[in-house]
Amino acid sequence: MEKKTCEFKAEIAEMLDLVVNSLYSKKEIFLRELISNASDAIDRAKFLALTDKSLVADNPEWSIRITADSDAKTLMVADNGIGMDAEELEKNLGTIASSGTKAFRQMLKEKGGESLPELIGQFGVGFYAAFMVADKVTVETMKRGGGAALKWESDMSGGYTISDGERDFPGTSITLHLREDQSEYLRRYRVEELVRKYSDFIAYPVTFRDLSVPKDEKDEDRKRREESEQKPLNTMVALWKRAKKDVKDGEYAEFYKHLTHDWEDPLETVTFSGEGQVEFKALLFLPKKATMELFMPNQKRGLSLYVRNVFIGDDIEMLLPGWLRFVKGVVDSSDLPLNVSREMLQDDAIIAKIKSAVTKKILSSLEEMKKKDAKKYDGFFSAFGAVVKEGVHTDWENADRIKALLKYPTARGDAGKRIFLEDYVKDMPAGQKDIYYIFAEREDDARKAPQIEAARKKGCDVLIFCDPVDQYLSESLREFDGKKFVDIAKGDVQFGSEDEQKAEKEGNEAAAKELKGFIDAVKKQLEKSVSDVRVSTRLVDSPCCLVAREYSMPPAMVRMMRAMGQEAPDEKRILEINASHPLVKKVSAMEGAELENAVAMLYDAALIAEGSPVADGARFTKLLSDLMLK
Numbered sequence: 071m072e073k074k075t076c077e078f079k080a081e082i083a084e085m086l087d088l089v090v091n092s093l094y095s096k097k098e099i100f101l102r103e104l105i106s107n108a109s110d111a112i113d114r115a116k117f118l119a120l121t122d123k124s125l126v127a128d129n130p131e132w133s134i135r136i137t138a139d140s141d142a143k144t145l146m147v148a149d150n151g152i153g154m155d156a157e158e159l160e161k162n163l164g165t166i167a168s169s170g171t172k173a174f175r176q177m178l179k180e181k182g183g184e185s186l187p188e189l190i191g192q193f194g195v196g197f198y199a200a201f202m203v204a205d206k207v208t209v210e211t212m213k214r215g216g217g218a219a220l221k222w223e224s225d226m227s228g229g230y231t232i233s234d235g236e237r238d239f240p241g242t243s244i245t246l247h248l249r250e251d252q253s254e255y256l257r258r259y260r261v262e263e264l265v266r267k268y269s270d271f272i273a274y275p276v277t278f279r280d281l282s283v284p285k286d287e288k289d290e291d292r293k294r295r296e297e298s299e300q301k302p303l304n305t306m307v308a309l310w311k312r313a314k315k316d317v318k319d320g321e322y323a324e325f326y327k328h329l330t331h332d333w334e335d336p337l338e339t340v341t342f343s344g345e346g347q348v349e350f351k352a353l354l355f356l357p358k359k360a361t362m363e364l365f366m367p368n369q370k371r372g373l374s375l376y377v378r379n380v381f382i383g384d385d386i387e388m389l390l391p392g393w394l395r396f397v398k399g400v401v402d403s404s405d406l407p408l409n410v411s412r413e414m415l416q417d418d419a420i421i422a423k424i425k426s427a428v429t430k431k432i433l434s435s436l437e438e439m440k441k442k443d444a445k446k447y448d449g450f451f452s453a454f455g456a457v458v459k460e461g462v463h464t465d466w467e468n469a470d471r472i473k474a475l476l477k478y479p480t481a482r483g484d485a486g487k488r489i490f491l492e493d494y495v496k497d498m499p500a501g502q503k504d505i506y507y508i509f510a511e512r513e514d515d516a517r518k519a520p521q522i523e524a525a526r527k528k529g530c531d532v533l534i535f536c537d538p539v540d541q542y543l544s545e546s547l548r549e550f551d552g553k554k555f556v557d558i559a560k561g562d563v564q565f566g567s568e569d570e571q572k573a574e575k576e577g578n579e580a581a582a583k584e585l586k587g588f589i590d591a592v593k594k595q596l597e598k599s600v601s602d603v604r605v606s607t608r609l610v611d612s613p614c615c616l617v618a619r620e621y622s623m624p625p626a627m628v629r630m631m632r633a634m635g636q637e638a639p640d641e642k643r644i645l646e647i648n649a650s651h652p653l654v655k656k657v658s659a660m661e662g663a664e665l666e667n668a669v670a671m672l673y674d675a676a677l678i679a680e681g682s683p684v685a686d687g688a689r690f691t692k693l694l695s696d697l698m699l700k
């Protein structure tokens with residue numbers, strides 16, 4: 071093949087520039103990233119060879135070899151894994167995985183170079199970490215199953231070249247031409263330290279060899295050196311197979327980082343084994359932060375699956391319900407056949423059992439965290455609460471346990487504070503039968519909403535639903551602890567004891583009779599906008615508000631249906647009037663044009679109070695200025 075010179079895609083050039091021109095304390099992670107890639111490449115080769123024996127015709131002994139050359143100042147990480155063909159070389163090392171590109175650029179913009187090392191792994195760009203310590207990188211590769219030897223090379227000056235390579239066996243070797251001040255990575259002790267620290271659990275032997283040998287080496291020394299060159303630096307024991315007590319501090323966290331490319335430690339590590347019906351071991355992690363992809367339709371989700379130590383695949387989504395899609399980790403089962411395919415996993419009974427056990431285990435870990443460490447739980451819920459809520463809707467079997475994990479802000483609570491449903495129920499005043507909630511775009515709008523005034527006065531708190539998912543999930547909540555969920559801005563709500571309610575009802579009837587003329591006039595005038603006008607039970611300080619009928623569709627649903635081009639009912643709401651409000655008393659005594667203008671303003675004010683737009687802003691402003699002039 072002729073030597074081909076290519077330019078990096080723009081975002082890579084941008085990133086490399088940051089890699090070179092900023093200072094990082096954690097340059098050393100480059101080794102973790104390269105070993106991780108090498109291990110993945112062997113995993114893939116092993117997996118594909120399950121169904122295509124020709125890939126392992128060379129009978130490979132899987133290994134990752136690190137070779138230092140002090141004279142040339144190069145460090146090489148070599149594997150005998152799957153290798154790459156020309157197309158893959160260009161795609162994998164010339165572009166950032168397209169799913170990550172946009173997100174990566176966004177983060178670059180927001181965070182600049184400061185947190186680059188954290189970002190590198192997260193966006194599938196771990197390979198480029200090599201440029202933190204090297205000014206030139208050479209990749210020699212040959213694809214398993216009869217590919218050509220290829221060489222990729224870049225000194226980061228904007229592009230890379232691809233040409234014929236020299237290697238004569240499948241796999242990939244990555245040679246770093248170390249920068250002047252990075253020669254520490256040529257030393258055995260330093261490399262060994264890093265492998266122990268970051269890559270101990272890698273399932274293949276990672277060995278180290280130094281090419282520069284003292285000229286006058288004694289036989290004895292040579293023997294010792296050769297022995298140490300054979301000896302893996304890592305222990306290679308799959309972490310999930312080890313008893314928790316045999317796992318050193320930090321090992322789980324490093325494994326988590328290897329698995330997820332996250333930079334931070336996990337929030338929680340959960341280990342367990344299934345026995346009885348299905349035998350498996352699981353090592354699960356709850357991350358600290360949500361990734362941006364959590365709500366994207368094509369995001370990767372699921373756990374890595376091993377069958378008797380053989381890697382079958384990552385992102386096996388059948389192992390987790392959708393509402394736990396933020397959970398990361400590994401499941402290893404000896405009960406599955408080695409030749410399983412993704413399609414077979416779809417309706418495999420064993421997989422379904424593992425999924426159910428994993429779900430229950432995560433639930434109990436969260437329940438434990440909720441009980442024992444409120445601060446940690448709050449961190450978890452801020453990151454993943456919105457996803458957990460989906461479980462109420464989609465995971466009927468566990469819905470009650472999931473509900474008990476939810477936290478909501480309330481009208482009485484301070485901004486940012488959330489409470490559990492059980493705390494809400496515990497604080498309900500005698501006589502309150504239902505759990506009240508109100509929808510709002512922002513927490514604070516809800517606290518000011520006229521619709522909750524009476525509830526507040528009667529000592530009832532109101533849950534604030536301001537998460538976009540709340541709109542769709544309110545129907546599925548149904549009840550908690552035997553108490554129904556009731557939208558306080560809907561239908562005919564009543565507060566207090568039965569006696570109080572009776573007295574209120576009678577008072578309202580009397581008021582309605584007294585205001586009949588006024589109410590009829592308002593009804594007639596607002597005929598096109600509201601379905602009814604009535605005396606309110608929920609207002610205290612405001613003159614009026616708008617409420618929906620009990621069985622009407624939530625406004626968010628209406629908007630969604632329209633957006634999808636479907637017919638949605640144009641439901642008019644009810645205007646409720648506070649009969650004891652001085653303004654209502656005053657307006658109800660007006661007549662003619664004066665009455666009409668005042669009613670128009672009252673209606674617009676009700677819209678403004680709940681954060682809805684008024685239909686005719688110009689008219690409202692004119693009425694208001696006329697009024698002010700008076």
Ligand code: ADP
Nearest residue numbers: 107108111153154162163194195196197198242
């Ligand atoms: P990530 O590993 O997160 O996908 P990288 O930038 O580290 O991102 O690597 C990009 C891609 O290059 C990998 O997904 C893989 O396809 C390929 N690759 C990297 N290193 C190797 C290797 N040693 N053997 C085979 N393919 C590799």
